[in-house]
Amino acid sequence: MSDMTAPAKRPNNPHFSSGPCSKRPGWSLDSLKDASLGRSHRAKIGKTKLKDAIDKTREILGVPDDYRIGVVPASDTGAVEMALWSLLGARGTDILVWESFGAGWATDVVKQLKLDDVRVMEADYGTLPDLSKVDFSRDVVFTWNGTTSGVRVPNGDWIADDREGLTICDATSAAFAQDLAWDKLDVVTYSWQKVLGGEAAHGMLILSPRAVERLESYTPAWPMPKIFRMTKGGKLIEGIFKGETINTPSMLCVEDYLDALNWSKEIGGLKALRARADANLAVLEAWAEKTSWVDFLAKDKAIRSNTSVCLTIVDAEVAALDEAAQAAFAKALVARLDKEGVAFDIGAYRDAPSGLRIWAGATVEASDLEALTEWLDWAFACEKAAL
Template structure:
């Protein structure tokens, strides 16, 4: 693609929605300092060291209720979703499906459960981005995705509070917070399970995640085994047992946990989660203001209540401008940070761009976003001249 851009004016960060931008200090740390060569059983790494410290920092950052268990699980969010579905579903499951990752809960994983499990899945209708129907509040497990990475839709706080308030006596509520943990202040203590990859707001590598379980969720672990067998690698009871002494059942990626911990320490030292939400909102607000001034782009999600400010999706309204051409032009610069372009998620049909607004994309404000939007404006100008 013959688009000419001035390299000196281009951003120096990635706007990919995962793996996301890491903090500059973390990115400049020599790999050997991340303890990746150490045994995960060594006390200074686990019980009295990195694992314990990271769990406590997450507990503080996310304002977790007393008695909730924090553990690190192998793989990203998908294996953790698998584990939650198998370990905590009894005879019924409910949830919302409004994008690729929420559907992963409700369709890809839940479909593997026995046919006897009752399913009440609420789906977004045609040309809608969020379901009109509420979940079955009396299901044994309700699965929710507060921020949907693929479409840039978020579940409003009042919806999350209502679900918690109306839940049945034997109902557990699970959140996949992969795209908002570390960037959004969620209603405190309104969940039994929280899971998230470390690769989004925390800027760590892929393939690692954290799980948070309430005492009620922990007590469900043995009970659920009466309903169906739990695959060995997904058995959370073993992970919880090890977490009691800041250990893991299997060998985790210590480098990712180290990166998460450094991110937590920086976040806590710089205003905590409210400050991180402010950064994300500042990034998103700048992009929305820029979009409003153009004649070719607008927010895909029109309802501000449902619009995520951690991953923002912008729809290209000019039929002569294609999202693939914009991404191709950015990729053609040869800069590693722009190698992913601004690609929409594969399941999204609209002609659109997907841009991360995570805290570490620009910890000082919006200067990197100004460089990005200037580059996109220039790309579009050159495309229209053809």
């Protein structure tokens, strides 16, 4: 194949978006035929489905029995904001920032909650802050997997066993693809549309007994919107964590989440989901290793994401261009593949360095990524010839 000849093999599924992510293999609208539509979510059928979603979440993720799991509004963002507004302020806060979503949480805490005692510990895209500098006598807010930088924490070993503060973890692109250290985490959030490819709109909020104790013993100084309130009369509203949602959920989305959870169980649960994501990352690593024009934003393999794979264009001629021209080159490459219908939504996040972001989570097939790599080489050659 010459550089300018398009590859013969196309990905069967060209959906490589980092959120909402690709639907599971074999998904169709028929998967939603049992959805509880036109009924109250507070009717027995609705409550049963919501409780089933919570129970299967616990089973597949291995969430401890004494942790609460709730379905909450507004995707992962809503779940994180509920935690920040409800729990912070009792102690000083350390916030770890190495990509745009972590930066967003820092902005909310500093500029919206306006807490006095906040340390924002930042690192450049592609790296982590110095985890040894985190003070666990304070509350700690961090993302487990940085979706827009392709960098994850390597494990939970850096979190103190005898922590006094709470750990609040945005795990939206890590849950179901990476091992979460539950004994080190007090609040975990994620959304259905990431690793399982579920429909958007709802988030999951998981609380440890320590987080519940904080909720019941601490009242923030600021007004709390109804949609964030998790206590009444100083006690946890237990119904939230039994399927009695704060607001009206989409039962169509709930059915889709149940479908994704059932698929996860059928293929072997968390171990199989993680293995699929790891195999997908391995495809891209093998390609990048033999490809001179591209490299990972995360140079250290120990902190490299197996879901949101972020790549940068390192070809000497492209790298010599100014920043705007480099970004334009990457966008043109992405647009070419989109036009060909072989890869959708693989451009770097708007706040991240220019390049590519390819979703490699468990719903993506390794064979599709293998086919994609040939198209990436073709698109690069085409754009390079146009310089």
